[in-house]
Amino acid sequence: xxxxxYQLANGRTIVFEELKEEDLPELIKAYNxxxxxxxxxxxxxxxxxxxxxxxxxxxxxxxxxxYLAAKVDDELIGGATVEPGLGKASHVAYFGIYLTRQFRxxxxxxxxxxxxxxxxxxxxxxMIKLTVFSSNSGALRLYQKFGFQEIGRIKGGVKFSxxxxxxxxxxxxxxxxxxx
Numbered sequence: 001x002x003x004x005x006y007q008l009a010n011g012r013t014i015v016f017e018e019l020k021e022e023d024l025p026e027l028i029k030a031y032n033x034x035x036x037x038x039x040x041x042x043x044x045x046x047x048x049x050x051x052x053x054x055x056x057x058x059x060x061x062x063x064x065x066x067y068l069a070a071k072v073d074d075e076l077i078g079g080a081t082v083e084p085g086l087g088k089a090s091h092v093a094y095f096g097i098y099l100t101r102q103f104r105x106x107x108x109x110x111x112x113x114x115x116x117x118x119x120x121x122x123x124x125x126x127m128i129k130l131t132v133f134s135s136n137s138g139a140l141r142l143y144q145k146f147g148f149q150e151i152g153r154i155k156g157g158v159k160f161s162x163x164x165x166x167x168x169x170x171x172x173x174x175x176x177x178x179x180x
Contacts, residue, residue, distance in 0.1 A: 002016070006111075014072050016112065017069055021054065023076055024053040039135065066119060066123070068081070070108055072103065078098050081097075082120045082128065093128045094130070097116070109139075113143070114146070117175070126176050129170070131170050134169055149172060153169050154168040
C-alpha cells in the first residue's frame with residue numbers, strides 16, 4: 001500500500017509504501033550501507049544475505065512490525081518502522097528510521113517521521129519510544145521538532161570503533177496528547 005508520493009527538489013519521485021518481501025535485496029543494500037558507517041545503530045553487522053533477510057522479515061512482520069519503505073525512482077533508500085511492545089508494553093510502538101547518506105538533509109526524514117506518527121496513531125498505539133545516540137544531532141533535532149521528549153540517558157552507553165563514546169538517549173512521544 002502506498003502512503004505518500006511527492007517530488008524532491010531535483011525532480012525525482014519519492015514514494016513511501018509498505019515493505020514487501022520482493023524489496024529485500026534492495027533493503028539489504030541500503031540498510032547495510034548505513035550499518036557500515038558505524039555511527040547510527042547499535043548493530044555492527046547488517047543483513048548478510050537474502051535468506052537471513054527473509055527470516056528477519058517473516059519473524060518481525062508476523063510479530064506486528066510495520067515497515068514504511070522510502071523509495072526514490074523505485075530504489076529503496078531507507079525506511080521507518082514501528083514495532084509493538086509485548087505484554088504490558090503493547091500500547092508502545094518502538095520506532096526506528098534510517099536513510100542512505102545521499103538522501104539525508106532532503107526533508108525525507110521529516111516526512112517519514114510525520115507518516116510513521118500518523119500510522120502509529122491509526123494503529124492505536126499510545127506512545128512511540130526510540131533510542132538515539134547523542135552524537136546524532138540531526139536526528140535529535142528532528143525528534144524534538146515532533147515533540148519527542150528525552151526521558152533518560154545512559155552516559156557513555158555507546159562506544160564507537162575509534163574508542164570514542166556517546167550517550168544513548170531514550171525518547172518518547174505520547175500520542176494521546178500529541179497535536180500534529
